[in-house]
Amino acid sequence: MSCPSATLVVWTSAWLHGAAAADDVLDALQIWAELHEVVADDDGTATALDLPGPDEMPAAPAMLLAALRRTQAGDGRLVLPVPGDTRGLGGNGPLSATAVRAGQAMVLPEAGLGIVPRLVADQVIRWTVFDHPEITPPEHIPLGEAEHALAGAMREAASTLVDLDVARERPNVRKDIESVMAAQPTPLWPAGMPARSLRVLQRAAEVAAILEVAAGDSPGGAMSASATRGREEALRPLLDAVRRARCAAVDEAVRVLGEHANKSR
Template sequence: MTSPSATLTAWAGAWLHGLSAPDDVVDAMQEWAPMHLVCAENAVTAGRTGLPWPDPQDSGAATLLGTLRREATVESELRLVLPEPGDVRGLPADTAFAKGAISSGQGVLIGRPGHAGTGLVPTVEGPDVLRWTAYTIDETPIDADQIPLGEAEYLMREATREAASAISGLHTVGADTATHPREVIAEALAHTGRHRYPDSTPARVLRVLDSADRVDAILSAAVRLSPADPLTAASGTLAELLRPLGRSVRLARAAAINSTTRAARTS
């Protein structure tokens, strides 16, 4: 697991449909930070959700579960979004939630498509503190940009080849050869490996997520080991190559996590 929003979506999705216990969700969230501050984005959201505003409270990850439980209905969707500047798919346009999710690079949507819902965005407040801000979504968007799991698998197969090719060429463009790429990749994978998935996660989903983690680790190694001068032609070529690969990783991760929550909802 590579983000608090992914952890919350996967584990809360399992919990909401009876596939995990609330303590399991809290334990998974504690891996990201021992302290979780939760607050509403404004007074309207505070009145609707019962969350504190304007100052957050150290109410813990359990408060997130209460918020999700209040919002959850039979027709509600729990959805991970992983946007970046220039790629805002899945976000409700021109909203405070969209702005916060883009800034954070992640977020969680819950609601019935076409109806009001809630968005949650985490931000790092300190080395051991995550702050979650809840936003009111006037109209939960239909997830028209979600790719099928099969397409996510294909994306990761292609991305694995391209990422491996990119990092294998670093030594030919003056990269730092003191550190071997395998060491950097192993370090990144060890970090993501700390965050486990619910037992109910389908094997196919786990394969996609494992591939995404591996590609992301290769990309991180490529950035870390690339030549120091960002103006070199080689560095420019590397940056152009890595950008779409990073986007493929985000698409695959969101597709995999969201397919799991959909499967749990319809089971």
């Protein structure tokens, strides 16, 4: 499982390096929604990037690609923020607040831009562009380190299911996990997408599915407040490992695709 921001990061980076066409980027986004639209967060950003402002009719995502080309934006980075952890978003502000609500963002540190998707209607995603010069690149996480941590998280997730009595509460827990996995979109990736990144994204999806089932209320009744808190505390480190693995996998994909494109020139 991935997310719209991961798709945009990987495909726009491939496109900016000449390894994909603009239509390829737009086609890859269709897995997440039938319609994508773009606005700037404020009028100043709208003027600078030649995008519609917050009170204007949204533009097609092709205008966003054109803006990134004009600004020589450089490679994007995936950020998956949660309350209390907004690293890579340049501190507090509209970008951080919006990204935390969405749980994701694409940042372009060289251009000082952040882009956050939001589902505004059925099958409609609106991408809001923020001008934020204080953006600092997110922490680089080596893929090997993230993969190792994720492997540990997979073992811990299985143990957590037992400790939290999820298997007893949900007799069909395996089917529940399979259902969560089956419900997730299958993103398209550029040619040359590194196998290791794909493997880590897949493993992250598997752990996330286990944790989603583990986090759910037991069938037949709501959990007590103390039980809910205990469950959240037990799962939080595992969720962090999933976030870190996804960001590391996307970073590695951007690096590899960019290197391959540069060598082929």
